Amino acid sequence: MKHIISVLLENRYGAFNRVATMFSGKGFNIQSISIGETEIPEVSRMTLVTSGDDKIIEQVVKQLNRLIDTIKVIDLTQTPTVIRELALITVFYQKGTRSEILNVGDIFRGNVVDINNKTITLEVTGPPDKIDAAINVLAPYGIKELARSGAVALKRGEQNKDFKKQTNYSQL
Amino acid sequence: MKENNGVMKGAEIFFECLRMEKVEYIFGYPGGAVLKLYEKLYDVDFLEHILVRHEQGATHMAEGYAKATGKPGVVLVTSGPGATNTVTGIADAYMDSVPLVIFTGQVASHLIGNDAFQEADIVGITRPITKHNFLVRDVKELASTIKKAFYIASTGRPGPVLVDLPKDVINSECEFQYPENVELKGYRPFFYGHQYQIKKAAEMLKNSKRPLLYVGGGVIISNGSNELRVLAGEHNLPVTMTLQGLGAFDGMNDQSLGMLGMHGTYWANQAVNNCDLLIALGARFDDRVAGDVLNFAPKAFKIHVDIDPTAIDKNVVVDLPIVGDVKHVMAELAAELTEPLSFPEWWNEINAWRDESPLEYEDGDGLLRTEFIIDKISQKTKGQAVVISDVGQHQMWTAQYYKFTHPRSFLTSGGLGTMGFSVPAAIGASFAVKDRPIVSISGDGGFQMNIQELITAVAYKRPVKFIIINNSFLGMVRQWQELFHLEKYSFTDLSASNPDFIKVAEAFGLKAFSTDSPKEVDEILDKAFEINDGPVLIEFKVVREDMVLPMVPPGEPYEKMIVKRLNQKSTK
Numbered sequence: 046m047k048h049i050i051s052v053l054l055e056n057r058y059g060a061f062n063r064v065a066t067m068f069s070g071k072g073f074n075i076q077s078i079s080i081g082e083t084e085i086p087e088v089s090r091m092t093l094v095t096s097g098d099d100k101i102i103e104q105v106v107k108q109l110n111r112l113i114d115t116i117k118v119i120d121l122t123q124t125p126t127v128i129r130e131l132a133l134i135t136v137f138y139q140k141g142t143r144s145e146i147l148n149v150g151d152i153f154r155g156n157v158v159d160i161n162n163k164t165i166t167l168e169v170t171g172p173p174d175k176i177d178a179a180i181n182v183l184a185p186y187g188i189k190e191l192a193r194s195g196a197v198a199l200k201r202g203e204q205n206k207d208f209k210k211q212t213n214y215s216q217l
Numbered sequence: 218m219k220e221n222n223g224v225m226k227g228a229e230i231f232f233e234c235l236r237m238e239k240v241e242y243i244f245g246y247p248g249g250a251v252l253k254l255y256e257k258l259y260d261v262d263f264l265e266h267i268l269v270r271h272e273q274g275a276t277h278m279a280e281g282y283a284k285a286t287g288k289p290g291v292v293l294v295t296s297g298p299g300a301t302n303t304v305t306g307i308a309d310a311y312m313d314s315v316p317l318v319i320f321t322g323q324v325a326s327h328l329i330g331n332d333a334f335q336e337a338d339i340v341g342i343t344r345p346i347t348k349h350n351f352l353v354r355d356v357k358e359l360a361s362t363i364k365k366a367f368y369i370a371s372t373g374r375p376g377p378v379l380v381d382l383p384k385d386v387i388n389s390e391c392e393f394q395y396p397e398n399v400e401l402k403g404y405r406p407f408f409y410g411h412q413y414q415i416k417k418a419a420e421m422l423k424n425s426k427r428p429l430l431y432v433g434g435g436v437i438i439s440n441g442s443n444e445l446r447v448l449a450g451e452h453n454l455p456v457t458m459t460l461q462g463l464g465a466f467d468g469m470n471d472q473s474l475g476m477l478g479m480h481g482t483y484w485a486n487q488a489v490n491n492c493d494l495l496i497a498l499g500a501r502f503d504d505r506v507a508g509d510v511l512n513f514a515p516k517a518f519k520i521h522v523d524i525d526p527t528a529i530d531k532n533v534v535v536d537l538p539i540v541g542d543v544k545h546v547m548a549e550l551a552a553e554l555t556e557p558l559s560f561p562e563w564w565n566e567i568n569a570w571r572d573e574s575p576l577e578y579e580d581g582d583g584l585l586r587t588e589f590i591i592d593k594i595s596q597k598t599k600g601q602a603v604v605i606s607d608v609g610q611h612q613m614w615t616a617q618y619y620k621f622t623h624p625r626s627f628l629t630s631g632g633l634g635t636m637g638f639s640v641p642a643a644i645g646a647s648f649a650v651k652d653r654p655i656v657s658i659s660g661d662g663g664f665q666m667n668i669q670e671l672i673t674a675v676a677y678k679r680p681v682k683f684i685i686i687n688n689s690f691l692g693m694v695r696q697w698q699e700l701f702h703l704e705k706y707s708f709t710d711l712s713a714s715n716p717d718f719i720k721v722a723e724a725f726g727l728k729a730f731s732t733d734s735p736k737e738v739d740e741i742l743d744k745a746f747e748i749n750d751g752p753v754l755i756e757f758k759v760v761r762e763d764m765v766l767p768m769v770p771p772g773e774p775y776e777k778m779i780v781k782r783l784n785q786k787s788t789k
C-alpha cells in the first residue's frame with residue numbers, strides 16, 4: 046500500500062542525502078520525494094511517497110525517526126490531508142487534435158504554459174491520481190516529455206495551529 | 218554563562234574540546250591534512266597519542282578501548298587513504314553499537330569536490346555506517362560539532378560518529394567557547410520504559426511456567442549487569458546470552474545456560490525452543506541467533522526490551538515491546554515482582570538437556586584442540602581475564618568454553634564479523650584495563666590481517682598475550698565447506714603458505730612460544746602470563762579439521778541443530 050510520509054528535517058548539509066542513503070541501504074522503495082523550505086528557516090519539509098506492507102512502513106517510520114537530522118516524522122496516510130503534485134506534460138498535436146488536447150487540459154483544470162507548431166505543454170496540479178488520470182488521457186496523442194514534482198502534503202487544519210505556535214515541532 | 222577563552226586557532230580548539238571531553242587516548246596516524254593538528258599535539262600533555270601502523274588498527278584499538286570502558290574511543294587520521302582505511306573499523310563499531318569519535322582530515326574547503334590530492338568523500342562513504350557524521354565547514358562550528366559528536370556517540374544506542382575537518386578550518390581562528398549543552402532537535406534517546414508495559418511484563422512473568430531471559434550486548438552497554446543479577450537471581454530465571462551478551466551474567470553461575478544461537482549450547486537452544494515466555498533484553502534477534510526467524514522460540518510470548526525502536530519487530534515480531542534503557546527497565550521490572558518466583562519443573566527440564574548433551578571434546582589422545590586450550594585459559598584466569606577474540610572457529614569455542622564472570626570481558630566482533638579485530642582491539646583494551654590479564658585469541662588467518670600492529674604493542678609495552686590458534690586452515694570457512702559445499706576446500710588450506718609465526722614474533726621483538734602438545738599448554742601459559750612488561754606471543758598448533766558444534770545450520774529452525782559429528786575427522 047502507498048504511504049505518504051511527511052518529514053521535518055534540519056536544513057543542514059547532508060541531511061537530505063542521509064535520508065536517501067537510508068532508503069537505498071535498507072532496500073525501501075521511494076516513489077517520489079520532494080523537499081523544500083518551511084515557515085521555519087532552519088527546517089525543511091520532505092514529503093515521501095513509499096509503499097510496503099505494515100511491517101515495512103513501520104520500519105520506514107522508525108528508521109526515519111532514528112536519523113539525527115529528522116525532527117518529526119508522520120505517516121499522513123491515515124489522517125485527513127491535502128496532497129498536491131504538479132506535472133508538466135508536453136504533448137504532440139496535429140491538425141485535428143489541438144482543440145481536443147486543450148479540452149482535456151480544461152477538464153483537468155490545467156494551464157497551457159507553452160505551445161509551438163508541434164507540441165503543447167500543459168501544467169496540471171492536483172492529487173497524484175488526478176495527474177495519473179491526465180497522463181492516461183493524454184498518452185494516446187503522444188507524450189513528448191513529462192516532469193512530475195512528486196507529491197507535497199500537509200495535514201488539514203495544520204496551518205492554523207502552526208500559526209499560533211510557530212516553533213512547536215510537536216504540533217505537526 | 219559560557220566562559221570566554223579568547224581567540225584560538227582551530228587546532229587549539231580541537232584539543233581544548235578533547236580536554237573538556239576528558240579524552241585519555243587518541244589512536245592515530247598523521248598525514249598532510251592533519252599536520253597542523255599534529256603540530257599542536259606535539260605540545261599536548263593531557264592526553265596520550267598512540268601511533269598505530271595502519272588506520273584500520275586505530276579504529277579497532279579505539280573499539281577495544283571503548284568496549285572495555287564504555288567511554289568513546291577516539292581516532293585521528295588524515296584525509297583520503299587515511300580516512301578510507303578506517304572504514305572497516307567504523308562499520309564494525311556501527312554493527313556492535315560501539316561509541317567512537319573518528320576525526321578525519323579533509324582537503325581545504327575550496328578544494329572539496331575537485332579530486333584534490335588525497336581527497337575522499339569520507340562523509341558520503343561513511344553515511345550508512347555511522348550513527349551520524351559531520352563536515353565542519355566553519356571554525357565557528359568546530360567546538361559545538363565536537364560536543365555533539367561525543368554526545369551522539371555515547372548516548373542512546375551508542376555508535377560511531379565521524380567528524381571531517383577541512384584543512385582551512387583547522388588553520389583559521391575564532392573565539393573558543395565550549396558549549397555546555399547540546400542542541401539537537403531531532404535526537405532524544407529513550408530512557409524509561411513504558412510503565413504499563415513493564416507491569417504487563419511482570420504479570421506475564423508471574424503467570425509463566427517456563428520463562429527465559431535472552432540477554433544481548435545492550436545489557437553490557439547500559440551497565441545493567443547488577444540489575445540483571447538481581448532480577449534473575451531473586452526469581453530463579455534461566456539466562457542465555459548472545460555473543461555480545463556474554464559476561465553480562467556470571468558464566469559460572471548455574472543459572473547461566475551459556476550462549477544461544479547458531480553455536481549455542483544444546484540446553485540453551487532447547488530452552489529457547491520450549492520456553493513459554495522469552496524476555497529479550499538489549500538483544501536484536503540477529504539471524505545468527507534466530508536462525509529461522511519465523512520459528513524462533515515458537516511457543517513463547519515474546520517481550521522485547523531495547524533502547525532502539527528500530528530493533529523492535531525488525532527480525533522477529535514480538536508480543537510486547539518495551540522501548541527504554543534496559544538497565545532501568547530491569548530495575549523496574551524487578552520492583553514489580555514483590556514475591557520471589559521459582560520454576561523447579563522448568564529447571565528439571567533444562568538440567569536434563571544439560572546432561573543429555575554437554576559441551577564435549579576429545580581429550581587424552583595427545584592431540585591439541587582449541588576447546589582444551591580455551592578451557593585451560595578460562596581455569597587459569599578464573600574467568601577474570603579480558604578476552605579479545607578474532608572471527609572464526611576459535612571465536613565460537615572461546616564463547617563456548619571461556620566462563621566469563623564480568624561484563625566488558627569478552628570483546629569480539631559480532632555484527633560485522635571482522636577478521637583482524639583481535640590484535641588491535643586487544644592493544645586498545647590494554648590501555649583501559651590495568652588490573653586484569655589481556656588475552657588476544659586469533660586464528661592463523663585473521664592474525665595476519667592486522668599483524669602490523671604487533672609493533673604498536675611492542676612500542677607501547679602492552680602486556681597483551683597474543684594467542685594464535687593455528688590450524689593452518691581458514692577453519693570456519695572450511696567447516697562450512699565440509700557441511701554445505703560438497704567438501705570442496707576451495708582456497709582455505711593455508712598449510713603451505715603460512716609464515717613462521719615464531720620468526721615473525723621475533724622480528725617484531727616479542728617473546729614467543731609454540732607447541733602442538735596438550736601436555737605443554739599449562740607450562741607455556743604460566744610462563745606467558747608472567748611476562749607483563751610487554752607483549753608475548755603463543756602459537757598453538759591444533760588439530761586441523763576440528764568442527765564447532767553444536768550448530769544450527771544458517772536460516773534453519775533450532776530443531777535442525779547438529780549436535781554430534783558423525784565422521785570423526787579431527788586428525789592431524
Ligand SMILES: Cc1ncc(C[n+]2csc(CCOP(=O)(O)OP(=O)(O)O)c2C)c(N)n1
Nearest residue numbers: 609610611634636660661662663691692693
Ligand atoms: C575480513 C574478513 N574476511 C573474510 C571473512 C570470512 N571468514 C569468516 S571466518 C573465516 C576463517 C577464519 O580463519 P582463521 O582466522 O584461521 O580462524 P579459524 O576459523 O580457523 O579459527 C573467514 C575467512 C571474515 N569474517 N572477515
